[in-house]
Amino acid sequence: MIFCLTAYSQDNKNKNIKEMNILIAFFSATGITHNAAERIAKATEGTLYEIEPQQPYTEEDLNWNNNNSRANNESKIRDMRPAIKALSVNVADYDVIYLGFPIWWYTCPTLIYTFMEATDFKGKTVIPFATSGGSTIRKAENDLKVTYPNVHWKAGLLMNNVSNNELLKWINQ
Secondary structure, eight states: OHHHHHHHHHHHHTSOGGGSOEEEEEOOSSSHHHHHHHHHHHHHTOEEEEOOBSSOOOTTTTOTTSTTSHHHHHHHOTTOOOOBOOOOSOGGGOSEEEEEEEOBTTBOOHHHHHHHHTSOOTTOEEEEEEEOSSOOSHHHHHHHHHHOTTSEEOOOEEOTTOOHHHHHHHHHO
């Protein structure tokens, strides 16, 4: 298996970003992460795909000042898997998946785990990106790597205040 992943990585190193099939899958509760995903899609010419919760989040659900809000409860119970709408994208068609989300309580929403478990990421490169009001992406990256150790992860990016030059540099890594 290690040989296969190494060979896959070597093949992708020789490919230009424009030659790869790229998916930008994201969850956005307020539109901020959606805007970040659109920037990545434009820069990579990738396919934009929104991960949608079965039950949309309301303002009340997202109120981080309310200890009993839906988002806070989901953040406290890390093995919770909120339902998402049926996937209308075939991840198998893509080489690289940019995975976007807002940072909730220093990590990704558990809805992202639902997406990860809804499909097979074998042989795929997954690159996280996030938006946040004050946290970094590092804990979210680590949590994803620990939970899904068989996924080929690349370094993520917190999209807050990222210039176009910084974005392109990250994409071309």
